[in-house]
Amino acid sequence: MTGAVCMRCAKRYRVYDGPCPDCGPEGVLDIELDLDVARRSINPRTLSARPRDQWRYRELLPLPAGARVAPLQVGWTPIADAPRLARWVGLRSLRVKDEGRNPTASFKDRASGVGVARALAGRARVVACASTGNAASSLAGAAASVGLTSVIFVPEFAPEPKVAQLLVFGARVIRVAGTYDQTWELCQRACDAYGWYNRNAAVNPSLVEGKKTCGLEIAEQLGAEVPDWVAVSVGDGCTIAGTWKGLREMRALGFISRLPRMLGVQAEGARPLVDAFERGRDVEPGPAETLADSICVGHPRNWRKALRAVRESKGAFVAVPDEAILDAMREAGRLAGIFGEPAGVAGLAGLRKAVQERIVSRRAIALTVVTGSGLKDVKSALRAVGGPVTLRPDDAELAAYLRERPV
Numbered sequence: 001m002t003g004a005v006c007m008r009c010a011k012r013y014r015v016y017d018g019p020c021p022d023c024g025p026e027g028v029l030d031i032e033l034d035l036d037v038a039r040r041s042i043n044p045r046t047l048s049a050r051p052r053d054q055w056r057y058r059e060l061l062p063l064p065a066g067a068r069v070a071p072l073q074v075g076w077t078p079i080a081d082a083p084r085l086a087r088w089v090g091l092r093s094l095r096v097k098d099e100g101r102n103p104t105a106s107f108k109d110r111a112s113g114v115g116v117a118r119a120l121a122g123r124a125r126v127v128a129c130a131s132t133g134n135a136a137s138s139l140a141g142a143a144a145s146v147g148l149t150s151v152i153f154v155p156e157f158a159p160e161p162k163v164a165q166l167l168v169f170g171a172r173v174i175r176v177a178g179t180y181d182q183t184w185e186l187c188q189r190a191c192d193a194y195g196w197y198n199r200n201a202a203v204n205p206s207l208v209e210g211k212k213t214c215g216l217e218i219a220e221q222l223g224a225e226v227p228d229w230v231a232v233s234v235g236d237g238c239t240i241a242g243t244w245k246g247l248r249e250m251r252a253l254g255f256i257s258r259l260p261r262m263l264g265v266q267a268e269g270a271r272p273l274v275d276a277f278e279r280g281r282d283v284e285p286g287p288a289e290t291l292a293d294s295i296c297v298g299h300p301r302n303w304r305k306a307l308r309a310v311r312e313s314k315g316a317f318v319a320v321p322d323e324a325i326l327d328a329m330r331e332a333g334r335l336a337g338i339f340g341e342p343a344g345v346a347g348l349a350g351l352r353k354a355v356q357e358r359i360v361s362r363r364a365i366a367l368t369v370v371t372g373s374g375l376k377d378v379k380s381a382l383r384a385v386g387g388p389v390t391l392r393p394d395d396a397e398l399a400a401y402l403r404e405r406p407v
Contacts (some may be wrong), residue, residue: 001062004029004205007304015062017118019203025188028302029205031062035252042253047220052076054110054213060249061114061213062206069117070142072103074110075213079221079367082336089348090355093365095227096348097218098338100373104134104141104165106344107214107239107371112138114210115199116146124197126151130187132180132293133162134343134372139199140169151196153187155180159293159377180288181299201238202301208242214369215246219256222367226256229315229366231263231354233346234273235295237306239371240264244309260367262315263360264306265350267292271319272299273306278317283307291322291380294343294372316359320349326384328352329374339374339381347371 004013006020008027013020020027038059050056054075063069079097086094102109112135119127128151129139136152143150150171154163155178166173176183184200191198201207219226230247232240244262251259266274267290276283288298300306310317325342328349332338340348347368354360374381389405391397 002032002034004031015205017122017198017204017206025203025301028203028304030305031205031209033060033249035249039253044255054113054210057213057216060209060216062209063114063117064121067117068120068146070113070145072109072113072142072145074102074113076217077101079218080336080338082338084335085332085348088331088335089352089366090362091351091360091366092363094351095367096332096336096338097214097367097369099214099369099371100338100340100344102138104137105373105376106134106138107211107369108134108138109142110213111135111201111207111210111238111242112142112199115139115197115204115207116142116148118206119148119197119199120146122197125149126194126196127199128152128187128191128196129199130154130180130184131158132296133158133376134294135199135201136171137162137165137169140166140171143171144169151190153183153190155183157293157296159379161376161378179298180296181285184301202236208238208245208302208305211239211242212246212249214239215243215248216250217246218243218367219247219250223256226258227260227367228364229263229351229360230260231265231347231351231366231368233292233295233343233350233371234264234266234306234317235270235297235300235343237273237300237302239369241302241305241309243369244313259313262310262313263347263350263354264310264315264317265346266317266319267295267325267346268319268321270296270298273303274317274319276303277307277310292325292342292346293377294341295346316354318350318353318357318359320346320353324349324353326380329381329384332370333374333385338370340370341372341374341376342380344370344372344374
């Protein structure tokens with residue numbers, strides 16, 4: 001690591017876990033690396049001998065030598081071909097990277113792993129974050145595995161399964177009667193007041209470095225078969241920013257010869273980045289309402305990095321209605337055997353819309369990142385697919401049902 005630069009004023013700093021002191025929360029930092037140094041130890045030969053988890057890329061992460069990390073198996077999630085799902089989307093070829101395979105069943109384990117390692121290195125005793133659920137449960141799980149105390153702020157609409165995870169991991173859970181943005185602001189003030197380690201990825205640049213391991217993996221796993229497009233759901237903007245950064249670094253290190261285009265997908269009810277992209281302006285915060293709780297963000301804090309990722313990659317942003325997200329939830333399960341939560345499959349819904357609107361060519365090869373398991377939001381899953389039929393234990397009743405609804 002050579003330092004960090006403010007995305008707003010371009011001032012440079014030594015790496016630390018906060019925003020630009022001059023710009024405040026709007027001054028998100030971007031960590032910079034010396035890739036010439038990293039190239040000495042990061043190559044296909046050295047990586048082949050390392051464990052298949054996110055720590056195989058330690059030289060590219062903001063960790064001091066010998067830093068203690070959580071023992072959970074994070075990363076190296078599978079990438080599967082999904083030909084039947086590709087036909088539904090309208091593409092020649094589609095791959096799915098299933099982040100629900102991570103320890104707490106979401107992409108956010110990547111960021112929390114780095115956050116907890118940074119907290120341990122700084123001898124923190126308490127770690128905190130604001131989240132609609134996934135960042136919270138990932139932090140609570142990682143903190144529990146190393147004996148740190150976690151304090152979690154969630155808005156009152158956070159799904160019950162996610163809150164249950166937090167409580168099982170022993171977190172101190174504070175449910176806030178307000179929006180996600182109000183919850184986030186309260187957490188910020190509490191971290192400042194009580195000296196807790198702040199895991200909020202929107203202002204802590206080390207967390208985005210954890211998220212970039214998704215992009216590092218896509219490049220290493222696919223190599224010459226790197227897709228034309230990578231579709232990612234977008235809330236605060238950290239996930240798409242991190243994934244793009246990882247892909248860009250792997251190209252610089254020689255693992256891939258070209259870069260994909262990034263497709264950022266938001267819900268129609270929470271689309272500040274889509275609007276900013278289409279108008280060529282800065283983000284204007286607004287209200288947010290969508291069943292996809294993980295991307296229900298009206299004021300995305302990492303919007304500069306997110307817009308940069310899409311613009312640099314010559315990609316696009318699209319917004320999709322909740323019904324399209326529910327359709328994607330159902331079809332991902334039915335056609336590919338992948339159970340994603342609403343925000344987890346928003347990228348898939350957006351990819352289908354982008355094909356229909358000719359933003360993405362039908363001849364393109366695409367990859368979508370399913371960012372979280374459907375078990376995180378069972379209520380939405382049942383809304384997408386309906387309930388089961390109930391019959392008496394009677395052969396004749398079963399036969400009558402099957403005549404009416406053949407298998």
